[in-house]
Amino acid sequence: MTGELSPIDKAKFVAAKRAAEMVEDGMRVGLGTGSTAAWLVRCLGEMVSRDGLKITAVPTSSRTAALARDVGINVVSLDEAKWLDMTIDGADEFDADLNLIKGGGGAHLQEKIVATASDQMVVIADASKSVERLGAFPLPVEVLPFGWQSSQALIEETLVSMDVMGRTTTLRMNGDAPFVTDEGNYILDLHLKRIGNARQLALVLNQIPGVIENGLFIDICDTVVIGYGDGRVEVRDINEGTVEKDRLDFAETDNLFTDLTD
Numbered sequence: 647m648t649g650e651l652s653p654i655d656k657a658k659f660v661a662a663k664r665a666a667e668m669v670e671d672g673m674r675v676g677l678g679t680g681s682t683a684a685w686l687v688r689c690l691g692e693m694v695s696r697d698g699l700k701i702t703a704v705p706t707s708s709r710t711a712a713l714a715r716d717v718g719i720n721v722v723s724l725d726e727a728k729w730l731d732m733t734i735d736g737a738d739e740f741d742a743d744l745n746l747i748k749g750g751g752g753a754h755l756q757e758k759i760v761a762t763a764s765d766q767m768v769v770i771a772d773a774s775k776s777v778e779r780l781g782a783f784p785l786p787v788e789v790l791p792f793g794w795q796s797s798q799a800l801i802e803e804t805l806v807s808m809d810v811m812g813r814t815t816t817l818r819m820n821g822d823a824p825f826v827t828d829e830g831n832y833i834l835d836l837h838l839k840r841i842g843n844a845r846q847l848a849l850v851l852n853q854i855p856g857v858i859e860n861g862l863f864i865d866i867c868d869t870v871v872i873g874y875g876d877g878r879v880e881v882r883d884i885n886e887g888t889v890e891k892d893r894l895d896f897a898e899t900d901n902l903f904t905d906l907t908d
């Protein structure tokens with residue numbers, strides 16, 4: 647029962663459930679990665695099996711693909727789908743302009759490709775992801791394993807030249823070995839504290855040899871659905887501002903997803 651969920655899980659769940667309502671029959675939908683996106687996949691799976699919703703989905707990671715198949719969603723590659731009506735994904739941070747940091751789960755490369763191949767990107771997040779200025783969450787940068795230390799040195803030089811507050815970078819680990827992305831690359835996490843000019847940093851980082859993609863999503867997200875621990879949901883649109891506030895009818899919900907793990 648959702649009543650047994652922690653407030654943070656309930657917040658993620660209600661955001662995902664509200665976003666799932668935006669999906670219409672026949673849509674081609676990009677499915678994000680992470681604990682919040684996993685709730686969405688479960689919600690959509692329920693709508694497919696219970697209500698006969700017909701969608702074609704493009705997952706943004708092997709984890710999401712496995713979960714989507716598991717819950718009965720029709721999964722295709724992005725090249726098969728070609729273009730998507732909507733992508734729904736989580737985020738590690740979002741600011742007032744709906745710019746994002748993503749990649750906490752190391753999936754931001756596929757996520758950015760899928761989101762930018764979509765008419766609309768909807769982010770689902772609990773309220774703790776809302777920030778005034780991006781950067782408290784370490785910025786993930788996917789790098790080629792070949793010469794990754796040279797790429798790291800160049801990234802650190804770039805941070806100094808841009809006068810960024812924090813300049814520490816760390817190789818993401820998975821136990822004793824480097825964390826490896828779905829594409830076989832490494833992740834460097836940039837501990838910046840506060841990013842002054844996120845737009846410029848996003849462009850500059852991607853110029854560095856060996857850098858595949860950074861986790862800044864600038865001007866990509868259209869809508870954020872924010873969930874709260876008491877079941878409230880808020881919807882913010884990039885053009886119209888807050889379009890829905892304090893909706894509480896998600897407070898008591900179905901007996902769904904008790905065993906969700908990500």
Ligand SMILES: O=C[C@H](O)[C@H](O)[C@H](O)COP(=O)(O)O
Binds near residue numbers: 678680749750754
């Ligand atoms: O690489 C992972 C993704 O960008 C996630 O969407 C992001 O880290 C948010 O994940 P979660 O919903 O688990 O906080």
